[in-house]
Amino acid sequence: MVGILYFSATGNSLYIAKKIQEKVGGELKYIPSYQGNCSEFDNVILVTPIHSYGLPKLVYDFLPKMDKNKELIIVQNYGGMVGGADFYAYSYCKKLGLNIKSMFVLKMPESFTTTFTVPKFYIKSTLKKAESAIENVIDNINNKKYSLPKQKKTKEKKYLINKSNWNKIAKSFCVSEDCVKCGKCVSVCPVHNISIENDKVVFGDKCIACLGCYHRCPQKAIRYKNHKKKDRYFNPNVDENELGKNIK
Ligand SMILES: Cc1cc2nc3c(=O)[nH]c(=O)nc-3n(C[C@H](O)[C@H](O)[C@H](O)COP(=O)(O)O)c2cc1C
Incomplete structure (x- = not known):
């Protein structure tokens, strides 16, 4: 069985993970509460947001615990700028000796919106455009059309500094x-x-x-920082109560 491991704070990664589960099968596991090392799965698809051109800290901390023999596909999603996040995550997996087979990157609505507002129409159009991009990723997974990222100019160092802060x-x-x-x-x-x-x-x-x-x-x-702005984001296409759950 496929293990679909996900981390999500505002629902985008959960939405993608659930779409993958619909078409690929498998079981969803929420990384923050998952205690295993994926040895119970045939292969693993990990769905994660991009944080500061890299992996969220808890995903970064989880990967070294993963069974190195399992085929791993990572689906990253971002709000505005990938930077070198895909290449960074790929190199990190290689360094850990993980069996990384493919990486995919998808654009979703931005969640790092503490100081600015994303207009509602833009959120709506981003969600709409994401549908075909997600389908495309799922087709590629099902047809084993794998691809790995090439090095970009963004330096890993900036991400590492941000992560520690x-x-x-x-x-x-x-x-x-x-x-x-x-x-x-x-x-x-x-x-x-x-x-x-x-x-x-x-x-x-x-x-x-x-x-x-x-x-x-x-x-x-x-x-x-006591900004009084009131807009908040949660992916409107998922049930918030499911976030954090393991779903069979
Ligand atoms: C701390 C933090 C850092 C982020 N850094 C980036 C980034 O470097 N580039 C980017 O395009 N989006 C960035 N984002 C936006 C998220 O990657 C994006 O909105 C993602 O879809 C959120 O997924 P989630 O709803 O599953 O948590 C960041 C979000 C947070 C909270």
Whole structure:
């Protein structure tokens, strides 16, 4: 059976993973809670957002635990600029000795929107265009039309510097008076970095900057640098309750 491992904060990667499952079969596993090494699967498709021209920190930390014999396909998705993310992830897999067979990259709506707003019409058209691109990736997977990325000019170093600084972003979050202490941020955080102490939301120092809490707070009470902007994003084509689940 195919293992479809995914990480997603705002639903885009989950949407792609579910589409792949529909046409390729297999089982979905949410990386933050998955304890295995993929040895139970025949082969693995890993679906992940691009974070800062690279892999989200928790995906980066997961890959060394993977069974090196399993054929691996990575499907990355991004909001605006790939940089060298595909080549970076590919080289990292090679360095780890993983059996990486193919990489695919898809454009989805941007989630790193703490300081700017993406117009609704653009989100809609990006989602529409993504449909055929996702189908194309699935056809390529089913027909074993594999491809690997070539080196680009973006330097790996910038990504590595950003990655080691991600935990600092939480220091720029604050919670407005709209917070009703519902605890959703606590439960959606993939690295258990948020707690409620003395009736206050507290951010620890393990943040990976996925922005799940920021986008999914029902009150839009989590703010970045106290910006009062109210637009938040979650992929409208998936059920938010499924994010975080393993799906057979
Ligand atoms: C911390 C962070 C960094 C990001 N870095 C990039 C980037 O370097 N290039 C890009 O095009 N999109 C970037 N994005 C946007 C996401 O890759 C994109 O919106 C993705 O579809 C989100 O997937 P998800 O909904 O499954 O979490 C970033 C998003 C976050 C939260």
